[in-house]
Amino acid sequence: MKTSARNQFRGKVEQVLIGAVNAEIYLSSKGGATIVASITKESVATLGIEVGVEAIALVKAPQIIVVTDFGGYKVSARNQLAGTVVAVKPGAVNSEVDIELGGGEVVAATVTNDSVETLGLTVGQPATAIFKAGAVILAVQS
Template identity: 60%
Template structure:
């Protein structure tokens, strides 16, 4: 049995959907699907398009990955919500189904395709505007990133010192604070680390030591971020201490309740977050 050629309207619907899924040449910062009132979404219109193409509810359901029952439930809901019947059925269809779009159903499908095209053009315009704003792009990229490390510092590489084995990377944060990371040369090359690059520095809370009085001693740890205790969350055994830095960044550390008491930490007290350069994990936008 020959399968009829795909009508132009169906190709347009597929092309619109495919273009929305394809990864754009530039990062897409805003994305969204079309949902009509009553819970009618793009899946319904994929079904309508498949019915128009095949003339069979059974084949249309298989084409878009629905069960026969699921397709009928979607059709019944759409018919009930619409002022006019969208899909009609009759015996003796050309492919054994006999399911057809009514004139109202065809008009509805055409309307959705036009809305879909306008929606895609609208998103492209919004993304183009956002991509021209460097601060917005950087902010949204930060929000996309997911990592288990509580401490995530976004900054700019201000210095790169390459040694025989490791590379020392200095990251400048807002407010003038700096973080030094020691990574392998292979990692530096893989991340394309260079002066001026935007990076994120990740540090686990367990890697941070809090110091309130150096007692005349100097520490070997490269990172010593001075700030003020802004919040303390005490638990059964440990306490979470947040130190706010001058530029607005916050450092989170976990210490025992005994240490909390020994350091006499309270909100508003000056404190320094200390951690080694090797405890810093760097990330760079691809």
């Protein structure tokens, strides 16, 4: 699939929880990460989402928040993927920060250069990529 979304997690639907309006979809990626998506019930039906279906979870890099120290806080974002910074690519205003997860998948985040400096982001540093379930777009083979 060709798309502008930097983060593409391929995997299998492991769980579907249907609510009154929306559904939570749990996708187990090939690298071992679990991605939670919140989509409408209508989208579940239209896409034919059910347990066992192969899907791709798409997340744009600007939707990723990079955390290096939770400071004792918990956050409401369902997707919290811990890993190690493997690249910091500075630009004029923003930088791309790549975080490699335990299974070898890489999450790309776009953050301000000020954030890179404030967080002291360097290669080899532990970091967690965080994003809301609502930031995930699911795609299935048609």
